Amino acid sequence: MSTPLKSTPLVAPGHTRPVTHLSFSPIQDDGTFLLVSSCKDGNPMLREWTGDWIGTFLGHKGAVWSTKLSLDASRAASGSADFTAKVWDTYSGNPIHSFPHNHIVRSVALSPTSSHLLTGGQEKKVRVFDLSRPDAEPDFLYDSGVLSHDGMVKSVVWAGDHTGVTAGEDGKIKWWDLRTRKLTTSLVFPTAITSMELSPQTQRLVVTSGNTVAFIPVLSNGQGTHSLTLGYSPSSASVHPILQDRFVTGSLGDEWVRVHGMDGEEREVLKGHHGPVHCVEFSPDGEMYASGSEDGTIRLWQTTPGKTYGLWQGSGN
Template sequence: MANDSKNTRKIPIVCPGHTRPLAELQFCYIAPEQRTFLVSACHDRLPMLRDGTSGDWIGTFVGHKGAVWSCRMDPSGSLAATASGDFSVHVWDAITGKDLFQLPHKHIVKTCDFSPNSKYLATGGHEGILRIYDLTQPEQAPITIPQDPSKKITITKCNWLSEDLLIVGCGDGKIRFWQPLAQGGPATVPVHTMSTEGTSEIRDMEVSRTTAGQDVLTVAAGERVYFFDLQTRTCLKSYKMPIHFREEGGASLHPSGNKFVAGGSDLWVRVFDYQTGEELELNKGHHGPIRCIRYSPTGESYATGSEDGTIRLWKTD
């Protein structure tokens, strides 16, 4: 039962447009323009681009034939990539919406991410194979790296940490660090592996740098949210949530590093104290379970995407 003393009764900005459950949200801050964008992946096959502050619709990327599971903009804001259940990844001109090229796969693709220099795109999914595409030569075959040569392990999330280091979240509850561009050919073993409790699938994974300069990996899996120090590669905090992330949901750390937001198996959006795990806020607005959640780069707001097909922008205090 909801605790009314923590229910702040905030009224979010509602962003309609999607017609099916949301799958992923990503903010992208473009420094030269001093503007924040928000891109969304959805099961309706139509990823969208919005103004990250107002939530106003900017454009829709049309071309997929299956549910879109992942959407990312490159650091320059000129490219977008989307991974889909139609066994493909599309790379788009983020300014015009033009479909630049398609990267075929052999199974559902669950995740994609641009390298910091925008030269490479990493993808992964139900094949259990990490693919690295050189976007300056998209016609060339990608670098392929199985997560485990002996068995298929689904890749659920991938995030570049640097130009030569990639973090991969998997269906076996493990987080693998790869150097896919190392000299001497494709990597065959990860340079490091971190584990969550049990074998619950990594549902969400976010790389962020706090205002104190600490690089943190936020992970949602099973019934817990984890925070890993990316320099020491150790677990800083782990909290059991009043929700689970077995089918949907995620978590995001505020840029200050003082609090985090999480949503999953119920309709509530919860804000927690990072140091203690205490629940600070309990906000309701969605009419379906929370599927994805992210703080804006400034921390002034956060976005939630739900099974109800809407995105909501919530102001922080």
């Protein structure tokens, strides 16, 4: 009986402090895609789908907590502890706009047409910026009073043309109509939300809270949620975008990346990082997933070890 091949990760160095967030672009017209990473060193990095470094966005003066790419990968948006969100030209690496806030920006999201920017963070407020009028005051999403959430906003995503979804340390996930800036519905978890990412291919939100990982159809307003309770507290989770038969997680309690079936069964424990794993993300083609750690590295793992793909040459790695 042959022994299954172990996944040996490719290490993408370059950051000097803990990696806080990872995000892939959609697959582009030429079949490739990009990866952008956020880091406490304040310098988001852009990489090819192979993991090769393209460039670094220079301009933030504090830790960067979130960076996301536009659908066509021509723009990137970032949120930082320097109380700003920035929009970048990915071809030149130059900043296009910088938007001041009154506290740390923890999460950003670009609209499908890159016409607007959604931000959230320490202020418990969610802002909507019109990028065609960068000097104009932003709109705010208010639930009660002047706040969007009762705790720090951990994640914002732009879903479809007119829907925003926000998640907070108050344990609430909220759906907003971005045309009216009004709340449409909310879902409450018993503990703080630690991460929320949009899986665009599966049109599901992947949420972690306490020991729970939940998969929520993004435009269902919380209906049809599939939740699992794990034996540990995941820091981040990502579902396979094509097969939808597994998900990967990171954890702040150890240095491992885990692969689970959709029933919660642990299939694999991957060791390689030298610090807690803050973030994980599947590539849009499902052939690999990336993990970012307290150790300052990004590691790329093959979904099918031994397959010739990217910089893996199928040599029994």
